[in-house]
Amino acid sequence: MSDHVTLFEVGPRDGLQNERVMIRADQKIALIDALSQCGVSRLEATSFVSPRAIPQLADAGDVMAGITRAPGVRYAVLTPNLRGFEAARAAGADEVAVFASASEGFSQANLNCSVAESFARFAPVLEAAEDAKIPVRGYVSCVTDCPFDGSTPPSAVARIATKLMTMGCFEISLGDTIGKGRPDTVYSMLAAVMTELPASVLAGHFHDTGGKAIRNIAVCLDAGVRVFDTAVAGLGGCPYAPGAPGNADTRVVMEWLEEHGVQTGLDADALGHAEAIAKAVRQGAAV
Ligand code: HMG
Ligand code: MG
Numbered sequence: 001m002s003d004h005v006t007l008f009e010v011g012p013r014d015g016l017q018n019e020r021v022m023i024r025a026d027q028k029i030a031l032i033d034a035l036s037q038c039g040v041s042r043l044e045a046t047s048f049v050s051p052r053a054i055p056q057l058a059d060a061g062d063v064m065a066g067i068t069r070a071p072g073v074r075y076a077v078l079t080p081n082l083r084g085f086e087a088a089r090a091a092g093a094d095e096v097a098v099f100a101s102a103s104e105g106f107s108q109a110n111l112n113c114s115v116a117e118s119f120a121r122f123a124p125v126l127e128a129a130e131d132a133k134i135p136v137r138g139y140v141s142c143v144t145d146c147p148f149d150g151s152t153p154p155s156a157v158a159r160i161a162t163k164l165m166t167m168g169c170f171e172i173s174l175g176d177t178i179g180k181g182r183p184d185t186v187y188s189m190l191a192a193v194m195t196e197l198p199a200s201v202l203a204g205h206f207h208d209t210g211g212k213a214i215r216n217i218a219v220c221l222d223a224g225v226r227v228f229d230t231a232v233a234g235l236g237g238c239p240y241a242p243g244a245p246g247n248a249d250t251r252v253v254m255e256w257l258e259e260h261g262v263q264t265g266l267d268a269d270a271l272g273h274a275e276a277i278a279k280a281v282r283q284g285a286a287v
Contacts, residue, residue: 005257006042006227007250007264008173008203009035011278012063013044013078014247015235017054019282025059027281029066034274035232036070039266042095044076044229048084064091076137080111082124089132096129097173098122099139100164102157105148106141106177119163126168138164139173139205143189145180154192162196171201173229176216179209179246186216190223199224206248207236213248214256221262228253232271233278251275 012032016023032045045067051058060077069075076095079085088096100118101107107115129136142149143157161172174193176186193202204220204227206213217228229247236247251271254264 003262004226005221005262005264007040007253007266008042008044008076008227008229009038009040009232009250010044010205010229010247011035011231011233011235011250013046013057014229015231015233015278016281017047017056018236019056021282022056023281025062025066027277028059028063031232031274031277031281032063032067032075033070034270034277036068036073037267038270038274039264041072041265042074042076044078044097045093047078047080048087048091049078049080061087061091064093079125080118081121082128085125085128089128089134093134095135095137096125097137097139098125098164098169099141100160101141101146102152102160103142103146103149106146109148110141115160119167122164122167130168135170136168137171137173137203138167138169139175140164141175141177143174143181144176144185145178147178151185152189154189157189158192158196161193161202165197165201171203171227172197173203173205173227174220175205176207176213179207179211179213181206181210181216182212183215183219186219187223190220190225194223199226203227203229205229208234208246208248214252217248217253217256230254233275233282235278235282 046060047057074094077088077093079088079096140160202225206216230250230253231247234249
């Protein structure tokens with residue numbers, strides 16, 4: 001096993017999108033700038049989505065304009081449609097992401113359209129991104145369980161992941177959106193996906209609602225996955241997925257990996273500073 005794993009920091013996006021207290025742009029900028037000093041190479045900063053859908057991230061343009069770009073850090077954003085992509089490009093995003101669901105119920109709740117319709121919206125994003133030479137990540141949500149449709153068949157995840165890859169995504173992040181995945185269901189899902197795609201293009205995105213994020217990450221690590229999405233101070237959730245608080249905590253995953261001889265390149269002290277900001281921001285304190 002190679003001894004390095006990339007922790008893709010999603011706290012400023014997946015973490016903050018679910019916070020009910022409105023957080024100011026300058027607080028988000030402070031958090032992102034602190035995270036960019038932690039040794040992360042990829043950082044999901046915000047989303048260019050409907051402000052009605054995610055009011056907390058309505059200031060995406062201001063946030064992107066206000067951050068101090070750190071060398072070696074790739075700043076990523078979510079783009080559900082061409083309009084979002086154009087705004088992301090104007091804001092100087094280094095990487096964008098489209099996000100599909102392996103279940104119809106979550107697609108309707110999250111994107112207000114069917115899975116098939118979501119691909120029709122992603123197609124122009126992939127085309128424009130190719131022209132602009134901006135890499136596109138593809139998310140698949142509800143890879144083991146959906147809050148609306150119940151258990152997700154592994155074959156559905158394999159089909160959606162393969163479709164995103166065929167459309168031009170460079171990486172597929174497999175999302176346990178509501179943290180209901182277990183090592184056995186994650187294993188079955190991954191086995192199905194890996195009949196189509198190699199581990200080298202996969203990432204694991206585990207919400208820790210059920211307290212199994214680390215065990216699920218271990219299953220993926222064993223299978224060769226080397227990118228995991230984590231959030232500073234365990235921020236996280238999705239407002240359209242009832243019961244989805246808490247992405248896997250960056251520090252918890254980092255320390256667990258280090259105990260197993262796997263390096264992440266993160267600086268624990270700098271991460272502590274970012275955690276303090278994350279906690280203060282969450283409590284509405286000034287930073
Ligand atoms: P819609 O209602 O079907 O589309 O929404 P629409 O084209 O009719 O637009 C609705 C409104 O949004 C209109 O404004 C548009 O102008 C506006 P209104 O007339 O109501 O004032 N609009 C936009 N505004 C800004 N930027 C845009 C944009 N597009 C339309 N790009 C839509 C479809 C996709 C827009 C909407 O459903 C949406 O924005 N959804 C995003 C939901 C979201 O961000 N969810 C959280 C991220 S996914 C997640 O967390 C899971 C993940 O972490 C992995 C995992 O855990 O599984 C990634
Ligand atoms: Mg998520």
